[in-house]
Amino acid sequence: MKKKAPIFSLEHLPLLIRLKTKETTSLPAFLGSTLHGVVGWALAHQSPKTYAYVFENRRMGGAAQDIVNPYIIEPPRPKSIYFEGDLLCFRLILLGDAIRYAEHIVSAIAQVPSFGIGAERKRFELMDILQGDQYGSIWKSERMNMQAASPENISVFTQQDQALWCSLQFLTPVRIRRGGALVQDIDVPTIIRSITRRVRTLTERYGGYINEDVATRACELASGIGLGSSALYLNQMNRYSNRKKESVDWSGMLGALTFEGELTPLTPWLNVARVLHIGRNSTFGCGQIEVIYR
Missing domain, CATH: 3.30.70.1890 (Alpha-Beta Plaits)
Incomplete structure (x- = not known):
């Protein structure tokens, strides 16, 4: 077989x-x-x-x-x-x-x-x-x-965890942009779109594989997951860019949020996000998250 x-x-x-x-x-x-x-x-x-x-x-x-x-x-x-x-x-x-x-x-x-x-x-x-x-x-x-x-x-994370509740902690600033602006109201669809896109772009350029049908389905399922609570806040930060020779706005979201629903099909994507990070500037350490289920 x-x-x-x-x-x-x-x-x-x-x-x-x-x-x-x-x-x-x-x-x-x-x-x-x-x-x-x-x-x-x-x-x-x-x-x-x-x-x-x-x-x-x-x-x-x-x-x-x-x-x-x-x-x-x-x-x-x-x-x-x-x-x-x-x-x-x-x-x-x-x-x-x-x-x-x-x-x-x-x-x-x-x-x-x-x-x-x-x-x-x-x-x-x-x-x-x-x-x-x-x-x-x-x-x-x-x-x-x-x-x-x-x-x-990362294939080790494809095993689904049974979960109806999840807490997501942003360990380093999460910088997700939409239309050129930093997204501050982050919800479950935003997170799942970010990690599926990241897996897709990494595997396309550096080898590996993604099941596009499963990724698309995960994004669809995420739209039905309700946000329980959000304690996210904007962390104002700047860094000096040697390439641009100027200070660059590097603000991002920190804190935690919870959500509830049938999360089991989404757990592989949330788990792999712990390794690959989400959002922009992961090469500098941004977008690192931790996940807790129950």
């Missing part, structure tokens, strides 16, 4: 990068942009070809606004002061075809003697790089073990 294809499939490799603080320093609450710069700087100097593919994929595709990038930065939770000896841990998640550059990325980061982070450029040194979910050691003390860099597949 032919095995039924999953409703979606895409390999991803989470790299947990752990830096040790060498000098006490104060850092911004949200480090997505800062850590994006740390990784980008290391690749640009140590492995330009890898940098071009991973960080400039949009430019390689004609600089179209909606070309999705093949990686995600997941910054740590906010911490105002890092004391000497503290660890700064973040995840770099490679998606699809970008996984083939994993060894170049690990090598490039490992070759940097120390990273100057924050406005005062205080020193942080690489302690190790682990597989982000299995915690196998990929790099430590000048030793590299790429066998520990085992990819995973």
Whole structure:
């Protein structure tokens, strides 16, 4: 009997990068942009070809606004002061075809003697790089073990969870735009449209698969799910863009919302959103969510 294809499939490799603080320093609450710069700087100097593919994929595709990038930065939770000896841990998640550059990325980061982070450029040194979910050691003390860099597949989330109630927490700013404006009244259809679109664009560009019929059906079902409560709020934030040489509005929605109804067919999409994020600027860490069912 032919095995039924999953409703979606895409390999991803989470790299947990752990830096040790060498000098006490104060850092911004949200480090997505800062850590994006740390990784980008290391690749640009140590492995330009890898940098071009991973960080400039949009430019390689004609600089179209909606070309999705093949990686995600997941910054740590906010911490105002890092004391000497503290660890700064973040995840770099490679998606699809970008996984083939994993060894170049690990090598490039490992070759940097120390990273100057924050406005005062205080020193942080690489302690190790682990597989982000299995915690196998990929790099430590000048030793590299790429066998520990085992990819995973989002197809594991295709199993449905029985659920009639769900709480969704926005861990980092969620930036969903419609007609050029930031969406602040986020509902279930908006969330499901965002994640199905994200899976579609990632699999089209970087390998993998999505069942379009199931995705379309999920969007239809989402329109019948009622919003229970919403405690979302607008988090005002700006970042300085080195490319544009100006401050850029980076505001997004934080908080939590609940919804009720027959959620079971939607749970695979909500679960995979925990890995792939939703909305814009996931490469800087935006759009990270957590889900609780009952």
